[in-house]
Amino acid sequence: MYTNRPVLPEDIRKIVTRSVAKRVIPCIILEFIMLWYVIFFGEMSFRMVGIEVRILIYIVLILLPFIITGVPLKLIDRSWKGEIVAINVDMGLDRSVYGRGVREVSYLVLKIKRDDGKVIEHTMSVFSHSTAMKSNRARSEFAEDDYAVGDKVYHYYGIKRLLIIHKDKSRECVICGSNNPEKNDRCFYCGHSIIKKTF
Numbered sequence: 011m012y013t014n015r016p017v018l019p020e021d022i023r024k025i026v027t028r029s030v031a032k033r034v035i036p037c038i039i040l041e042f043i044m045l046w047y048v049i050f051f052g053e054m055s056f057r058m059v060g061i062e063v064r065i066l067i068y069i070v071l072i073l074l075p076f077i078i079t080g081v082p083l084k085l086i087d088r089s090w091k092g093e094i095v096a097i098n099v100d101m102g103l104d105r106s107v108y109g110r111g112v113r114e115v116s117y118l119v120l121k122i123k124r125d126d127g128k129v130i131e132h133t134m135s136v137f138s139h140s141t142a143m144k145s146n147r148a149r150s151e152f153a154e155d156d157y158a159v160g161d162k163v164y165h166y167y168g169i170k171r172l173l174i175i176h177k178d179k180s181r182e183c184v185i186c187g188s189n190n191p192e193k194n195d196r197c198f199y200c201g202h203s204i205i206k207k208t209f
């Protein structure tokens with residue numbers, strides 16, 4: 011199915027709304043606290059400095075909630091579609107494994123040409139894809155087989171994972187990343203809707 015603008019299934023839309031609210035609400039609350047402080051205690055707290063410095067402090071305080079929460083910068087996002095133009099395997103070091111030192115991991119780097127002509131790189135950790143494989147190299151090559159140049163890619167506003175439609179028409183769940191066969195309406199792994207309507 012095809013629509014002119016991105017339409018998300020109800021359950022996915024709710025997740026996006028919730029994650030946007032999780033950013034916006036703390037920002038608004040912090041902003042109110044800052045304004046309240048500046049208005050009622052500003053002069054008292056900063057009377058030792060001149061008016062110019064005080065105004066500067068006020069500006070920083072008022073901007074602080076935006077810097078802390080990343081609003082609105084992180085909310086500036088738009089849906090786009092594209093196509094895989096190249097696939098590479100990258101090796102990297104993972105230092106996050108607590109107590110086990112450094113581990114070598116491989117990443118799949120998808121080069122995607124977006125509809126606006128821009129080519130971007132999307133890095134995927136290979137780990138989540140086929141954990142049954144023994145070596146990282148083997149694992150990444152296995153995952154590499156899942157993707158092909160020409161695969162259609164969709165990014166929906168507010169969703170980190172991309173919707174990738176494979177050659178065999180299987181689609182990845184945008185919530186957990188599991189690959190679902192064409193017939194699935196819901197993800198076999200997490201139960202969320204598989205996005206069927208593209209734009």
Ligand SMILES: [Zn+2]
Pocket residue numbers: 183184185186187188197198199200201202
């Ligand atoms: Zn899923």
